[in-house]
Amino acid sequence: MRNEQIIPWLFLAPALLLLGIFVLYPIAYLVYLSFTTGSFTRAGVHWVGVQNYARLITDSDFWQIVGNTVYFTIATVIPSLVLPLGLAVLLNRLMPIGLRDALRTAYFIPSVTSIAAVGLGFRWLFQTDGAVNHFLGWFGIDAVPWLSSPVWAMPVLILLSVWKQIGFNLVVFLAGLQNIPQSRYEAAELDGANDWQQFWYITLPGLRSTLIFAATTTVIFTLRSFEQPYIMTGGGPFNSTNLLVFYLYEQAFAQFDFGYAAAITIGLLLVTLGLVYFQVRGSQASE
Template sequence: MAVLSPTRGDAATRRTPGDARAPSPGRRFGARMQRPGLWFVLPAAALLVVFFAYPLAVSLMQSFFRTEGGVSTFVGIDQYTRMLRDPLVAKSLGNALLILVVQVPLMIALAVGLAYLLNQSWLRFRSGFRLITFLPAITTLVAYSVVFRVIMTTDGGLLNQALSLFGVGPIDWLNNEFWARVAVIASITWRWTGYNMVIILAGLQAIPPELYEAARIDGAGRWQTFWHVVVPQLRPVLIFTSVTSTIGALQLFDENFILTGGGPNNATLTPVLYLYKIGFQQFDFGYASAIAWMLVLLTAIIAIVQFRIMREKP
């Protein structure tokens, strides 16, 4: 019987696996763009590039230029070496680190204490107390800073009037270096304690009740239960609140700008406030960009160190 040989058309249509060629890059990109998810992501990605990635790249490039008389000149790292000789940069960093060392631990401790108290089943009107504690977090930064400025006015301020009832003389809250720092720290603590309290409260409610029962069976008291059960379980939450509070302390601007303007004698000057004065009052945008990138690097280093320290198990 004769065997029919395949025609040229059949040979062309039949390919072995080794003969299969991968689609071209253009066809692969076109196939990917057919996926509906990419079209949903595209507007957000475009906004991210336009309003975040592009300004970041421009500010980094601008930090290597100096503009005088409308002419930009490439100066390399001169803007960064200038920061090493600028006493106000060191002063602003010292003020920010002081707020970081004093205010952040105080605020986190208050937030943990309030969250632990408001999580107790025996406390009545817990929802109302939680709402009252969280209310400062939803007030605008400018509004509450103006209110604090009015309260802490030396002559006729509400706080000095209240202190006079106890025989305490008027305190110059906003024009004395020490008390100005106290005023800034107090205002920040009032504003953000409730915000961190809600996050820590969510962490408390995620702790399994069996751990409390096991501690009670082992004879642990309230303090032992809190220290050996609650705190270890809250470690991820405490890391998150500590890192975000650290970033907030280093980026502090509104409170200092409205309450004290960075004074007196630059006692409350922060890096972001100094950056604002350099960029938008002196119009030295190259130097302001260099300060901004120095602050980004410093914030990242402190956050990484803080994360590693708190992540280690005792």
């Protein structure tokens, strides 16, 4: 190998070494753990083959939690895209630049706020004797057991997640709107297109790659949700708010079943890689 071929690898070696130590090796070890049973606190781990993956198929708790996660993801992602898209269009077309920047900053603040602090705040608001029930009491409505009800606990987690994600997607959509030439709207107005037609035929196609990016990042953010059930409900009541990441945390650090937790993690990793692949292909197709 000539010097011209060796020198680039010498420059890349430190980054590749760090990548191998902190990314590739942990993933490889995680795959190995998914084929074992036992824990580090007992007699060690033992090879069991695909037993952990077979257990996933027959574990009723796991499938209930998958259902919880799908419900939580769909109910979070849709408003987390629709609301900021509508707000971004309104801010971009109707607001003066100074006011638009101020509102954009205000909406973005929740995205950079610690989710642990936000979770504690929401738990205080929605506890049985909290501010929300106190407000409802002014209208003669009985107190709702928000966080102890299998019906209402999940919507509270969804509300928190949507509130947390709106600001980030709003900024993303506003950036995408700046890339749509204003001349398209002017030509549409001359042709007699109304606001809805301009939105449907100009804004949405122009935001295709931005929408794909926002949808993918929002789904990934939602799938890896852990703090919400951990802080607010502990996965209850009756497992109704137990999400996939919280469940694998329980399996690993409460039950010390690292092999089963690793199998769950591999499944979640494959779903995430699939979403990233979808984003890349979708972005390429929109170019």
